[in-house]
Amino acid sequence: MSYITYQQAAKQAIIEEMRSDHRVFVMGEDIQVYAYADVMEEFGPERIRNTPISEIGFFGAGIGAALTGMRPIIEGGFSTFLYSAMDQVVNQAAKSRYMFGGQASVQLVIRLNVSYATSSAAHHSDRPWGLFAQVPGLKIIVPSTPYDAKGLLKSAMRDGNPVLCFDDSTLLSSSGEVPDRDYTIPLGAAEIKRAGTDLTIVTLAATVGHSLTAAQMLAGDGISVEVLDVRTVVPLDRRTILDSVTRTGRLVVVDVAPRMCGFASEVAATVAEEAFQHLKAPILRITAPDVPVPFSPDLERLMYPTPERIHAAVRKLYMKWGRSARRDLDLYHDSGERQLPDGNASSLP
């Protein structure tokens, strides 16, 4: 067991896999002198390949190598660079197996730095897991801890399908206990991070931590919150989500991504369709608003769910729909607060 950062844990997963499987190699911009400089001597420039700034080229090359028996890892850099290679990822990586009737297997992992809250403005800041969840054939992992980063990445590398690994940049330097041994975390298995009885928060990435902090604050208000980290967006562990909401009767989904057709919408719709009879309150989404990420920190800091915002929004919901609240719809609809569960105002202070 070592106490290491998320970034170190993720790299450990890749290095261990490179040692045990000669088909694994890494491609990316500047990786020989930057992220992998310390293992160049061990693996050499053939297996740790610097690429030109050429996302179509080297993402596609990763696909071609995977189709012919290799197991490439692409260090894609900022998640927004993924859009430069959109055709390769969506039309080739995701569809080849299906379109070619099962002949193809694209065992490819693409790691992406999901940068935001860094005043990098819209070209370097996005949270696109929802966008790519709309593409059948891609798996999507979004680890929230160093332990999960290593375990999920190992599963991703052995999965046999194209997997996008979205690394929340606000977590890269966070630390935690990580076993030195080989272990995997199955894709599609959510984790209950905190048990509770009154309300379920479903979330992922950095907002797992924020939600746990909020849950602690809510405990002080007498509200028992269950926090569920989905860990992978595709496959989505609907069973664990539904089981939790069936027990608590209330659902809040927290996500730093935009609202429209996003991860939060999918979770909300799943619960509305399949656990409606268990709901004691309207479903609430706490997300970023549907705007590009602005440069000014004064504007950007308004966008994302924080422990305080999650606490305030859940508390407000619970006051209307909690154990002792009146539950008639008239009260809710006449309150002038129908903006609460929808509309971007809900994620603002």
Place this chain on the structure above:
Amino acid sequence: MHAPPRREFADMATRVTGAEEMIPSRAKLCEMFRRMLRVRAFEESASKLIAEAKLPGVLHNCIGQEATVVGACMALRDDDYMTGNHRSHGHPIAKGVSLAPLMAELFGKSTGVCRGKGGSMHLAAFAAGSLGESGIVGSLMPVAVGAGLSARLRDTDQVCLCFFGDGAANCGPFHESLNLAAIWKLPVVFLCENNGYALYTPQAQSTSVAHIAQRASAYGIPGAILDGQDVLAVYSGVMAAVLRAREGGGPSLVESKTYRYCEHYEAGGPANPPIYRSEHEIAAWRARDPIRLFAAHLQSSAAIGEREIEAITSEVLAEVDEAVAFAEQSAAPNPSALFEDVFT
């Protein structure tokens, strides 16, 4: 006007003198002729079937381009890779894939080479090294680079042949793929089937150079321009590039000047193509029909006699009829197939 190639184009091919593979054996000549006929007969049959609304979707036929498609593939080994494009049928046929599962794929049947999931534009036969065709222009060029990279990392001497059209030469993946293959010196042969038109737009209107192969110099790799109607010129030109790649010499850009007689695509119902090329131009290219040219060459060089040509022709026609019958008699995909093969 997209002009028929001048004779000297063929001589511009990089040649590896003395290599045994450069001179096709008699058996190989027969096989070339057979595969060219297969491509044409398969597509003429498919063309008829779609006009009768017996095939779903649309077809992009390559009739007229058979010498390019077959000459290039015959320069490959069975374990070499190949990627293609939307004008797709010729590539796997030329790589040696049997006709029945290809025809069944055009019908969308369960016995299709892609189990009815890909259709005409997305044929693939991995066992034969065909890594797929693509409906997106230029999209498989980087994938071909990856197949070359894989061969190098696995320390094999396999080569990847990457078919693309003149239209693809103007899109981003072309540039990124040639640059990447060049800096990594990968065993990839980029083969441009230049039929003069990107859909209905003539090359002169869309392309900054007269010959796509001129662009090779921008990447520091060899370029060659071939007479795409002469199967032996294509074979020897591509073979030179393949041998170079196999020996670690890196990628080449080979341009084969050719022509499609048919329209950009064919679908059921009356054809109503825009007017974009002259009857005179089509006639000039038909006058150098690749199959007729090759048949004449085979007879004049006494490699294959008329009787043998007739025998091959009737065998191929029977093969196509059998493929159609196989496809028609095959079952539609089971509804459960809808959900199969999204993931491993």
